[in-house]
Structure formats: structure tokens, C-alpha cells
Amino acid sequence: MTINSVSLVIAGSGGAGVVTAGSLLLDAAAQAGWYALMSRSSGPQIRGGEAAAMLRFATEPIMSHDDSFHLLMAIDWDNIGRFSAEIPLVATSLIVGDPAHGPAPAALLSGTPRQAALAMTEIAGKIENGRPNMVALGAIAGLIGLPPEAMQAVVENNLKRKGQAAIDASMAAFHAGFAAAADLPAIPKLPAVAAATEPRWSITGNEATGLGVIRGGVRFVAAYPITPATEVLEWLAPSLAKVGGMLVQAEDELASINQIIGASYGGVPAMTATSGPGLSLMIESLGLAVAAEVPLVVVDVMRVGPSTGIATKSEQSDLNIAVYGLHGDAPHIVVAANSVPDCLFTTQWAVHLAEAMQAPALVLTDQAMGQARAIVPKPAELAFIGQRLTAAAPAVEGERYKRYAMTASGISPMAIPGTPGLTHTADGLEHNEFGTPSSQASDHQAQMDKRSRKLTQFNYGDHWADIEDSEVGAGDTAIITWGSSTGPAREALRRYAAAGGRARLISLRLIAPVQPEKMAAALAGIKRAVVVEQSHSGQFYRMLRAFYDLPAKTVSLHHGGPLAFGPNQILDQLNQLNAGSA
Amino acid sequence: MESCAQKKKYAAKDYKSDLKPIWCPGCGDYTVLNAITRALAELALPPEEVAVVSGIGCSSRIPAYTSVYGFHGVHGRALPVATGLKLARPDLTVLVTGGDGDGFSIGGNHFLHACRRNVDLTYIVMDNQVYGMTKGQASPTTAPDWEGSKLTPEGTGINPFQPLVVGLASGANFIARVSSSDPVNMARIIVEAIQHPGFSLVQVLSPCVTFRPEQQEWRDIVRTAVVDYTDDAARAARRLMTDDGFNVGKVLYKGSRPPFRPEFENSNGSVAELEARFAL
Numbered sequence: 001m002t003i004n005s006v007s008l009v010i011a012g013s014g015g016a017g018v019v020t021a022g023s024l025l026l027d028a029a030a031q032a033g034w035y036a037l038m039s040r041s042s043g044p045q046i047r048g049g050e051a052a053a054m055l056r057f058a059t060e061p062i063m064s065h066d067d068s069f070h071l072l073m074a075i076d077w078d079n080i081g082r083f084s085a086e087i088p089l090v091a092t093s094l095i096v097g098d099p100a101h102g103p104a105p106a107a108l109l110s111g112t113p114r115q116a117a118l119a120m121t122e123i124a125g126k127i128e129n130g131r132p133n134m135v136a137l138g139a140i141a142g143l144i145g146l147p148p149e150a151m152q153a154v155v156e157n158n159l160k161r162k163g164q165a166a167i168d169a170s171m172a173a174f175h176a177g178f179a180a181a182a183d184l185p186a187i188p189k190l191p192a193v194a195a196a197t198e199p200r201w202s203i204t205g206n207e208a209t210g211l212g213v214i215r216g217g218v219r220f221v222a223a224y225p226i227t228p229a230t231e232v233l234e235w236l237a238p239s240l241a242k243v244g245g246m247l248v249q250a251e252d253e254l255a256s257i258n259q260i261i262g263a264s265y266g267g268v269p270a271m272t273a274t275s276g277p278g279l280s281l282m283i284e285s286l287g288l289a290v291a292a293e294v295p296l297v298v299v300d301v302m303r304v305g306p307s308t309g310i311a312t313k314s315e316q317s318d319l320n321i322a323v324y325g326l327h328g329d330a331p332h333i334v335v336a337a338n339s340v341p342d343c344l345f346t347t348q349w350a351v352h353l354a355e356a357m358q359a360p361a362l363v364l365t366d367q368a369m370g371q372a373r374a375i376v377p378k379p380a381e382l383a384f385i386g387q388r389l390t391a392a393a394p395a396v397e398g399e400r401y402k403r404y405a406m407t408a409s410g411i412s413p414m415a416i417p418g419t420p421g422l423t424h425t426a427d428g429l430e431h432n433e434f435g436t437p438s439s440q441a442s443d444h445q446a447q448m449d450k451r452s453r454k455l456t457q458f459n460y461g462d463h464w465a466d467i468e469d470s471e472v473g474a475g476d477t478a479i480i481t482w483g484s485s486t487g488p489a490r491e492a493l494r495r496y497a498a499a500g501g502r503a504r505l506i507s508l509r510l511i512a513p514v515q516p517e518k519m520a521a522a523l524a525g526i527k528r529a530v531v532v533e534q535s536h537s538g539q540f541y542r543m544l545r546a547f548y549d550l551p552a553k554t555v556s557l558h559h560g561g562p563l564a565f566g567p568n569q570i571l572d573q574l575n576q577l578n579a580g581s582a
Numbered sequence: 583m584e585s586c587a588q589k590k591k592y593a594a595k596d597y598k599s600d601l602k603p604i605w606c607p608g609c610g611d612y613t614v615l616n617a618i619t620r621a622l623a624e625l626a627l628p629p630e631e632v633a634v635v636s637g638i639g640c641s642s643r644i645p646a647y648t649s650v651y652g653f654h655g656v657h658g659r660a661l662p663v664a665t666g667l668k669l670a671r672p673d674l675t676v677l678v679t680g681g682d683g684d685g686f687s688i689g690g691n692h693f694l695h696a697c698r699r700n701v702d703l704t705y706i707v708m709d710n711q712v713y714g715m716t717k718g719q720a721s722p723t724t725a726p727d728w729e730g731s732k733l734t735p736e737g738t739g740i741n742p743f744q745p746l747v748v749g750l751a752s753g754a755n756f757i758a759r760v761s762s763s764d765p766v767n768m769a770r771i772i773v774e775a776i777q778h779p780g781f782s783l784v785q786v787l788s789p790c791v792t793f794r795p796e797q798q799e800w801r802d803i804v805r806t807a808v809v810d811y812t813d814d815a816a817r818a819a820r821r822l823m824t825d826d827g828f829n830v831g832k833v834l835y836k837g838s839r840p841p842f843r844p845e846f847e848n849s850n851g852s853v854a855e856l857e858a859r860f861a862l
Contacts (some may be wrong), residue, residue, distance in 0.1 A: 030862050061638050201860040215853055222662075235712030242851030246844045248669060252694035255662040258655065262635070262666025265653055266674070272668070288656045317731075378861065409766045416652040417667075417674055425645045436601060437654075439644060 002498045003491065004057035006144045006190050008071035009087050010136060013078030014048025018132035021075075022053025023138060024154055026373060028161035031150035033193035035061045036375040037340070039368065042087055042312065043079060050079040052087065057144065059193050061173035061377055063339045064487030067566030069093055070187040071143060072108065073136050074101075075120060080432035085563060089113040094187050096139065098132065103430055115498040116184050123176045129169035130176070138177025145189035148178055183424055199378040200413030201341075205369035206231040208343035208379075209299055210239060213271045215344070216351025218297065219245030220263035220270040222256035224278060227311045228367040229301035232273040240306045257282040257298065261289055264296045265426060267416035269386045271297035276318050279362075283325045289360040290330040290451060293404065293414070295388060297350050299426055301463040302483075304561040314368035315561030316483050316534040323363045323512050323543065331452045333361035334511040337467060340374040346509060348384045349463060357413060357454050358453045364511070366534075368564055385529035391415045391422055402433040404447060410454030455513045464510035464518055468493065475502025476525055477578060478551070479534040482508045485565055489532050501576060514547040529554040530573045536560030553577065584695070589626045594619040597629060599649050604640075610709070610762030610788030611641050611708055617760075617768035618677065618706065619648065624773050625675075632675045635664040637689060639681040640715050643733070659687030659707065661696040670699050672843060675776060677701075682709045685721040686743045693745075697752035700780040702841040706772065707745065710797065719792030730793065745785055747822045750815060750835060755780030757818065757835040759827075761786040762803035763801035767831045774833060780814035780841040787830060800828070821855040 010025070012018045022038055029036045042528050043049035050553045056065055056171040068088040069409065074080060074097045082109040089095065089229035093113035097104050098123040118139055120132035141151060144286075151174055159166045209232045213221070221240060237247040250256035255272055260270035279300045287298055304310035322334045331351050354361035388487045391413035394401050396495045401422040405412040415422030429437040431446050438444075466486070470493055486507040493505045506522050523529075529551045533540040541556035557565070557573050585824035597619035605611050622632060632650035636642035638657035651674075655663050660678050668676040685693055685707050696703065711728075713719040719733045722743035725854025729737050746757050756778040760768040768786065775782035786805060789797035807829035812818050 078645060185648060200662065200862045203860045207860070211853075211856060214856065220666065239856050242856065244851075246669065248665075248844065249689055250662065255665075255692055256658060256661035258659040259666030261655065262653070262663035262668075263670035264666075265663070266633075266667045266671035268670040270670070284656055285659060292655070293654070330609065375862070415651075415673060417628055417633050420628070422649050423629050424647055425644070425648075425654055427652075427654040428656055431818075436639055436645075 002495050003058050003060060003062060003379060004190065005056055005062060005066060006188050007056040007066045007069045008073060008144070009052050009054050010068050010073045010075070011050070011052040011080045011083065012075030013050055014045070016075040017131065018053050018075060020428045021133040021137050022055060022222060022347065023159065024151070025055060025140065027154040028141070028146060028150040028204070030200065032147055032154050034059060034190060034375070037062050037065065039065065039372045039397070041083055043082060044335040050082060052080070052083050057190055064491050064567060065564065067154060067568040068111070071096065071140070073140055074098070074104065074274070075136055076101040077105055077131050081105040084108050088316060088566070096184060096187055114185055118180055118184065120177070122534045123180065124173050125567045127169060127172045127176065129166065130173035134170045134173035135177035138174035139181040139184065141174070142178040142181025143184060143187050143194065147192060148175065176569065180247065195461060200375055202373060202375050204231065204371060204373045205337070205365055206342045207235050207299065207342045208341060209273065209347050209365060209370070210235040210522065211579050212344040212347030213297060213351055214245070215382065216240060216269070216348040216384055217355070218269045218271045218351055219243070219300040220246070220260060221247040222259035222272045223247055224253050224256045224269070224274065226275045226278045227300065228303055228370050229275045230271040231302065231371065232299060245364050253278040253281040254285065261285060261294050262297050263295050265417070267349060269295065270345060271299065271351070273299040274299060275301050275303050275309065279321060283321070286332065287326045287328060287330045290326065290332050291324065291428045291430070292426040293412070295354040295358050295360070295450070296406050297347065297354050297361050297363060299347060299363040299365060301370040302364060306425065312560055313562030314484060314534070314564065315368045315483065316366060317536065317539060317560065318364060318537065319511065319543065320541040322364055329448060331455045331513065332359055333357065333455065334364065335361060335509055336364040336368065336483045336511055338483055338507045338509065340369050340372055341376045341379050343369060344379050348382050351386045352384035353386045358388065358411060358460055359455060361501050362407060364483060366490060389413050392419065399472065400434060403435040404433050404450070406446060406450060409457060410450045410455070417531060433439040459509055460515065464508070464515045465522065466505070466507040466509065467522055468495030468505045470502050472497065473502050474504035474525065476527040476528040477503040477574060478506055478523065478526045478530060479503060479574070480506045480529055480544065481571065482511065483535055485532045485543050488565045488567045489570050491567035492556060492574060495567060495571050496574050497520045500577070516548055519548045526551050528577045529558050530570070530577055531555070532570055533564060534559065534561055534564065586671060587688060590628070592626050594623045597622045597649055599647055601646050603647055606644060606792045608791040609640070610710065610786070611644070611767040613762045614641070614706065614708055614786050614788055615644055615647055617765045617772055618644070620765070620769035621651070621772035621776065625767065627675055629641065631673070632677070634658065634668060634679060635667065636660045636676045636679045637684040638715070638790055639684045639713070641679055641681040642684055644679040658684055659692065660684065661689060661692040664703050665696060665701050667698065676730045677776070678705045680704055680707060682707060682711060682723045682745070683713045683721040686745055690722070694748070697754040697781055697783070699751050699842045700755050700839050701841070702779055704772065704775045704782045704784065705737045706784045706786060708786045708790050709745070710790035711750065712790050712793045714793055716788045746783065746821070746834065747819065749783045749827060750818055750822060752832040755837040755839050756782035756833065758833045759785045759830050760788070761800065761804040761830040762786055763804065764831060778836060780839055782839070804828045804830045806830065807834070809834050813837065819848055
């Protein structure tokens with residue numbers, strides 16, 4: 001079964017209340033028992049400027065936007081043309097605009113969508129303190145089948161502080177829009193659902209990331225602001241304080257990575273969040289954390305690079321720096337979240353991995369999932385709590401403590417400052433078992449083996465990848481992907497299955513260390529594969545080629561940001577892949 | 583002293599490791615190591631409750647030569663490591679050691695912000711006006727006409743960085759200058775620096791006998807500062823702006839800004855309460 005959903009965009013200039021309208025609509029959809037996904041796009045202006053809220057509603061959980069939108073509700077046309085590539089419209093799409101603001105810009109009309117007029121300004125003008133964006137919301141509700149009671153509850157909650165008059169004005173405008181929708185051309189309606197039975201959350205990827213690190217046990221965070229990671233840190237600041245942790249604003253990313261190294265050396269699990277430019281600055285010290293064996297988590301909310309790139313938009317192009325950026329041979333952990341709620345799972349897991357292996361763990365998320373808000377089933381409780389193997393006394397009474405002792409697992413008991421009898425110096429210089437600097441080949445070999453061994457021998461369980469088959473089985477075709485591209489890939493798999501196809505989705509969560517045996521098992525019987533990623537050079541495809549045995553017929557579907565893949569783009573590739581083989 | 587009677591007694595050697603320093607014979611850093619260990623002994627701090635953090639350079643090797651907890655990180659980043667450690671573990675006494683290149687060039691931004699932030703740290707900078715570990719290049723405190731480096735054979739032509747003036751302007755809460763030729767006095771001032779709340783900056787004139795042999799004359803040039811410390815930043819600034827850099831052996835400035843220390847006590851909140859905010 002393909003997903004029954006409605007996709008729409010609310011767009012307008014800075015003062016039009018587009019983002020507010022989108023949030024209200026999302027909350028109301030949640031109230032109505034639907035699931036939803038909302039992304040935002042805005043111009044480069046610091047304040048104001050054009051904005052668009054992209055929403056998709058369904059009666060079941062969704063992880064991706066659709067290939068096109070059913071509706072564009074334009075409160076005005078201010079620079080909306082700039083978003084035209086992000087708002088694919090087709091012949092069945094409907095643009096609703098306000099005649100007071102003139103005709104729709106040509107940039108939006110290439111897909112020949114239907115057009116209709118809604119006199120939002122005029123209708124709102126007849127209501128005391130009525131606002132056009134509430135008229136628009138009413139019309140949307142009427143068009144998609146959202147019950148007005150759902151919006152009533154949300155508006156009451158949101159405008160409580162402003163008083164009953166404000167609530168009444170908003171709802172009067174909403175109802176006027178709702179009534180006007182009867183005269184607009186139809187778009188698909190979603191069925192009303194009985195009150196939701198399963199508990200649901202409304203959460204953004206960046207919030208889920210913050211919650212994941214707190215759940216994992218992080219209690220020290222160093223922060224330097226950077227788009228689009230700042231919300232992770234802004235959510236953490238008050239949240240950490242509530243659970244006995246702290247966030248410190250650092251002077252730069254060099255300081256934030258080194259502050260968390262210091263805190264973690266002191267025994268307090270620590271993390272920071274950044275984006276590509278900040279990660280570049282942190283790389284040298286990530287190597288220090290590898291060599292000195294200091295556990296920590298760095299979240300990279302990826303944006304379009306290189307350099308400053310497009311700071312507000314998404315791309316999956318930091319894979320190479322995350323995996324290969326460190327100088328020397330520097331075994332470390334790289335994991336990637338593949339949906340809004342998975343940001344919680346993956347970051348919590350990352351804390352667990354970092355603490356258990358006394359190594360830095362990089363978490364890759366991106367702007368698309370970080371700044372998207374989703375209505376999702378309540379995420380499961382997870383058992384991953386950071387637990388570090390610590391040393392309380394010398395292994396042999398009276399013997400000098402070996403911080404980097406050789407062990408079968410490669411993990412050495414770590415003495416936390418304050419522990420008597422185990423003082424030592426943790427060092428980024430190559431060292432012997434005691435931590436004493438050494439330039440001996442044998443010490444380098446032994447320590448490299450140990451640092452590598454602790455990562456390769458670790459039991460990652462089934463979490464290394466999400467593997468999902470179409471209902472009738474995997475067949476011999478696979479989609480291999482990671483991160484944000486997983487959402488549209490999941491949906492492509494469903495559409496492929498609905499048309500009678502069989503395929504397997506493999507979405508890698510553990511990027512490094514690589515898992516050749518697990519991948520071989522996952523690819524057993526697979527003859528064809530498409531590798532999907534949002535990177536101009538196909539970084540993920542090249543990495544797979546380097547480390548894994550892929551099916552002979554493997555194609556790479558990749559493009560740079562900021563446009564995400566639509567499910568049909570991936571579906572087309574699946575169909576092409578199998579066209580010659582039927 | 584009666585209050586110390588119950589405390590365990592320590593000697594300077596209790597704070598030294600068995601490791602032989604890589605320093606050149608006659609290097610000023612030997613006496614700095616001695617002064618630090620002597621200061622720790624005087625304070626009778628259990629070694630496991632002290633941490634020494636450093637970056638990269640000759641003087642940054644100090645942690646491994648001590649028997650306290652040590653962290654030897656990357657070039658220029660000792661102060662942020664120490665900041666994270668002290669904020670996470672306020673129970674520890676945290677010292678930071680390093681040189682002029684590590685602290686004022688590659689780590690310059692951290693120096694400004696460590697002074698500003700005023701975390702309770704003691705920063706001991708061994709200033710020899712040269713990069714010794716890389717074999718003798720001009721550092722930020724090198725005179726503009728020093729022609730001893732192949733990298734800048736005509737001299738740098740740039741005015742030297744004034745660490746104590748910049749430290750004062752940036753908010754350091756304790757400022758002193760000492761000479762490696764007087765370890766006893768140095769130890770006394772390090773004790774004071776550790777005891778003073780907030781960020782304490784101790785500049786040590788510590789000659790590089792190999793690449794700046796002329797600095798061996800410093801022992802004859804330095805003089806004990808004639809006036810005692812001030813708590814008036816304006817007076818301290820005037821004094822620092824007008825001295826020749828060789829007034830040593832006394833604390834120059836003591837401020838009274840409270841140290842930066844966010845709350846880190848267990849609060850009553852739970853993770854479940856955070857999660858409840860997402861529930862519909």
C-alpha cells in the first residue's frame with residue numbers, strides 16, 4: 001500500500017506569519033490524530049524575508065516529503081519564485097493566491113498547476129483583528145479535511161495569554177476561510193481518524209538529538225553557534241540544567257572540542273554539536289581524543305558545503321571529512337541518523353559507543369532532519385547508557401598504573417582524576433602502556449593495534465543498519481542509502497512493492513568502522529543495487545565501493561544539495577535497474 | 583601551623599615522576615618544574631586531586647614530569663581543555679603550563695577568553711621568546727629585530743605581544759611575573775596564584791639556553807619589583823605599560839571578580855520531564 005497523504009506549502013513574506021501558520025497546522029493535525037512532517041525554508045535575510053512551510057499529512061507515520069505538492073497556499077508572492085525548485089508543482093497541483101497581491105509569478109507555473117483565488121486580505125479585513133494567515137489556514141483545513149475543532153483546541157492553547165478576544169478573532173478568520181474553501185477546486189482530503197490510540201510526540205530532529213545525548217548520559221556540553229546546529233545547543237542549555245548538567249558557550253569550535261575533551265577526561269560524559277565549518281576546525285582535536293582515548297560525541301548537522309556553502313540548506317556531503325578527515329591512522333566512530341526520530345536513537349547509541357570504547361563518536365545528521373518537525377509514534381525507551389570502564393585501583397597492588405594497558409578487547413580501564421594511586425598523563429603523543437611518550441615502532445604498533453581493535457571487535461548488534469524488505473520479500477534488488485535519503489528511499493520501496501516489485505532497503509547507521517561481514521549477509525542473493533545519497537561527488541557510493549563487495553550491477557544515484565530526493569526519483573531508478581532483467 | 587598538622591605532609595619530590603625531561607641542560611624550565619612541585623608540597627595537595635594540563639612545546643612537556651594527573655593535548659589548546667576539566671570537576675586543582683608560542687600565538691584566542699571567563703585556573707607561561715621545540719623561530723614575544731631565525735632572517739619587524747597587559751585588559755584575576763633564576767620566590771607566587779580564586783596568570787622568564795643563549799644574562803638583569811601588588815586595574819595597567827619586562831618576583835595585580843562556575847549540582851529534574859514536553 002502506498003501512503004495516503006496530502007502535501008502542501010504555505011508561503012509568504014516575513015510578516016505574513018507563514019511559519020506560525022505552519023506550526024499551528026502541524027499541531028492541529030496532531031490533534032486530529034494524523035501524522036505530519038514539516039520543513040521550513042527561508043531566504044537569507046536575518047529577519048523577515050520570504051518563508052515557506054512545507055507540510056505533509058498522513059494517517060500513518062511518514063519520514064519523507066512527496067515528489068510534489070498538492071497545494072501551494074500563498075499569503076503573498078514576495079520572492080516566492082526563489083523557492084520554486086523546492087516546491088515542485090504538477091498539473092494536478094493547486095495554487096491558491098490572494099488577488100490583492102496580483103498574479104502568481106511565472107517561476108511557479110512551469111508544471112502547469114491549477115490556480116484559484118482566495119481574497120484572504122479582504123476576508124480578514126471584515127473581521128476585527130482578523131489576519132490573512134488564519135483565513136489561509138481555514139481554507140487549507142477545508143481543502144484537506146481537517147476538522148475545525150482540532151484547530152480550535154490549538155488556537156486556544158497558543159493564544160491563551162493574549163486573551164479570549166484574540167482567540168475569537170483568529171477562529172473567526174479561520175472559519176471564514178474554511179467556508180470559502182467550498183468554492184475552491186478540490187485536492188485530496190485525508191480521512192478523519194478516531195482519536196489516536198498510540199502515544200505520539202511532536203519533535204524536531206535537533207531536539208531529538210539533544211534528548212538523545214542527555215538520555216545517553218552526557219552532562220557537559222560546550223557550544224559555539226552555527227547554523228543549522230544551534231537549535232541542538234539551544235535546546236540543551238536549559239534541558240541540561242534541569243538534569244544536573246551544564247552547557248558552556250566557548251570562544252570558537254577549537255575551544256568547544258577541547259573543553260569537552262577536558263570534561264570527559266574529568267569523567268563527565270561530554271558532547272558538542274556543530275556543522276561542516278566547525279567540524280573542520282575540530283578535526284585536529286578529534287585526533288587527540290583518538291590518541292588519548294577520551295570518549296566524546298560530536299554531532300555534525302550537515303549543510304551545503306564547501307566553505308560557507310548554503311548555510312541554511314541540507315546536504316550529505318560531510319561523509320568524507322567525518323570518515324577520512326583525521327590525519328594519521330585514527331580509528332574513530334561515525335554514525336548517522338536516518339530520520340527525525342532516529343536522531344534520538346542514534347545520538348543515544350553514539351554516547352554509549354563512545355563511552356564504552358573510550359573513543360570519539362561523530363554523529364551525522366543534517367539540516368533537513370534537524371530543522372524538520374514531525375509527529376511521530378513515541379520513541380522507544382533505549383537501554384544505551386554511556387558506561388565507561390574505569391579503574392579504581394592498580395591491577396596489581398603497588399604496581400604503576402597502565403592507562404593504556406594492552407587488553408584483549410583493546411579497552412583499558414580508565415582512571416578518573418581524583419582516584420588515588422592511579423595518576424598518569426593522558427597524551428596525544430604516541431605513548432607506551434603507561435602513557436609515557438614513546439617514539440618506538442613497537443609502541444606505535446601496539447597502541448595502533450589496540451585503538452583499532454577496540455572498535456573492530458565491539459559488538460554493534462543489529463544497529464549497524466536498518467534493513468527493511470518489501471512485504472513479499474527482498475527479491476534480488478537493493479537500495480543502499482544513509483541519513484536523510486532514507487526517508488524517500490523507504491517510500492520508494494513501498495511504491496515499488498505496491499506495483500508488485502520486491503526489494504530490500506539497507507540504510508547504514510554505522511558508517512565507521514565498516515562492517516563487511518554484516519553487509520555481505522545483508523546483500524546475500526542481491527543482484528542489483530542502487531546507492532542513493534545527496535552528495536555531488538557520490539561520497540557514499542565511493543566509500544561502499546572501497547570497503548564492501550557490491551552486486552555487479554550497482555548504480556549510483558546522487559546529487560548535491562539542497563534539493564532532497566523525491567520517492568519517485570528512486571522508484572524510477574529501481575524500475576530502470578530491473579528493466580533489462582525481467 | 584595547627585590546621586596543617588592533621589594534613590599529610592608532602593615533599594616536592596612526591597609530585598615528580600621518574601621521567602627524565604627532554605630539556606637542554608641549563609633550560610629554565612627545570613626550575614619551573616621544581617617550583618611547581620614545591621608549591622604543591624607547600625599546599626599539601628594530594629597528588630590525585632591536582633591536574634596539570636598542557637599543549638605542545640618544550641614547557642608543555644611538564645605534565646609527564648609530575649606525578650599528578652596530567653593531560654598533554656594539541657598545540658595551543660591547553661586552556662580550553664583545562665576549562666572543561668575544571669568546570670566539570672571543580673573539586674580538582676587545575677594548573678596549565680606552556681610556552682609563549684603555545685599560549686599567545688596559536689592559542690591566543692583561548693588566552694583572551696580564559697582571562698575573560700575567569701575560571702579558577704592557574705596558568706604558568708614559560709616565556710623564552712622563541713619556539714624551541716621546532717629549533718628556534720621567533721615567537722609572539724620575540725623582539726622585532728631578533729635575527730636568529732632562518733624563518734625571519736631580517737627579524738620579524740613586529741612589536742612583541744605584551745601578555746600581562748593583554749591578560750589584565752582581558753580580565754585575568756591575578757597577574758605575576760617571576761624569573762626561573764629564583765625558584766623559591768617562584769614557588770611562593772605559584773602558591774598564591776593557586777590560592778587566588780579565578781584565572782591566575784604567572785609569566786615566568788625562562789631562558790632558552792640553546793636558541794637564545796643571550797637570555798642567560800636575564801639572571802643578572804632581572805630585579806625584584808619595588809612595589810607590592812595593586813587591586814586597581816588602572817594602576818596595574820600603567821605599571822605594566824611602563825616597565826621593561828624585568829621587574830619580577832612579586833604579584834602585580836589581584837582582582838576580586840568571582841570565578842566563573844555554572845551550577846553543576848544534581849537538580850531534581852528528570853529526563854522523563856524533558857520527554858513529557860514532546861508528548862501530544
